[in-house]
Amino acid sequence: GAVVSQHPSWVICKSGTSVKIECRSLDFQATTMFWYRQFPKQSLMLMATSNEGSKATYEQGVEKDKFLINHASLTLSTLTVTSAHPEDSSFYICSAVAGGLSYEQYFGPGTRLTVT
Amino acid sequence: AQSVTQLDSQVPVFEEAPVELRCNYSSSVSVYLFWYVQYPNQGLQLLLKYLSGSTLVKGINGFEAEFNKSQTSFHLRKPSVHISDTAEYFCAVSDPNNAGNMLTFGGGTRLMVKP
Numbered sequence: 521g522a523v524v525s526q527h528p529s530w531v532i533c534k535s536g537t538s539v540k541i542e543c544r545s546l547d548f549q550a551t552t553m554f555w556y557r558q559f560p561k562q563s564l565m566l567m568a569t570s571n572e573g574s575k576a577t578y579e580q581g582v583e584k585d586k587f588l589i590n591h592a593s594l595t596l597s598t599l600t601v602t603s604a605h606p607e608d609s610s611f612y613i614c615s616a617v618a619g620g621l622s623y624e625q626y627f628g629p630g631t632r633l634t635v636t
Numbered sequence: 637a638q639s640v641t642q643l644d645s646q647v648p649v650f651e652e653a654p655v656e657l658r659c660n661y662s663s664s665v666s667v668y669l670f671w672y673v674q675y676p677n678q679g680l681q682l683l684l685k686y687l688s689g690s691t692l693v694k695g696i697n698g699f700e701a702e703f704n705k706s707q708t709s710f711h712l713r714k715p716s717v718h719i720s721d722t723a724e725y726f727c728a729v730s731d732p733n734n735a736g737n738m739l740t741f742g743g744g745t746r747l748m749v750k751p
Contacts (some may be wrong), residue, residue: 524679526679542687554738554739561742562743563726563740563744563748564680564726564742565741566738566739569738573670611677612682613679615680615739623668623687623730624685625681625739627672627679627680627681628679629678629679630677630678630679632677
């Protein structure tokens with residue numbers, strides 16, 4: 521149980537285009553999902569917290585107009601990187617938390633974004 | 637505010653030798669503690685967690701960790717490593733008073749197991 525998927529697993533796009541990454545909880549309902557980015561050989565940096573049916577909460581320094589997050593259902597959150605630039609190239613990882621008093625985050629396998 | 641320090645960015649070790657990956661945290665409240673493993677180009681897999689109770693926690697793949705409140709540490713150990721243990725290891729904390737709250741990660745330790 522507690523499986524989180526991400527799609528796509530990797531994507532290459534041209535500078536100036538937009539890319540959407542999906543995060544799905546496959547066997548549980550996730551009231552909260554988190555989005556992280558990870559640069560090579562570095563730790564995970566929290567970008568935003570996404571709650572179903574409400575606006576995402578962005579961490580300081582993360583541009584909300586550039587990284588659009590939508591959590592439209594209890595099993596799906598999407599991250600759209602708008603007008604992508606090479607510096608947005610990174611590994612993006614989502615995690616999901618079940619409802620109630622759950623404390624544990626379940627992580628997706630990550631999405632490698634390369635902007636050329 | 638919480639913070640996590642992983643003192644070693646890289647730990648080289650020979651196969652079948654014991655290993656300890658160090659983790660210290662700072663927090664003004666009680667914490668939940670986690671160790672995750674990340675293999676190349678993959679997400680994070682939970683190794684073990686401390687929520688309460690026994691300070692010695694056993695996890696998957698033969699790993700264990702000990703919560704030391706006085707030293708604010710949660711070091712990860714394995715008595716005999718395998719080549720397949722080569723990966724990045726992350727220590728993390730969360731605030732138990734905020735269910736499902738965000739994790740604060742350490743910088744990671746790359747474990748390199750040599751034959």
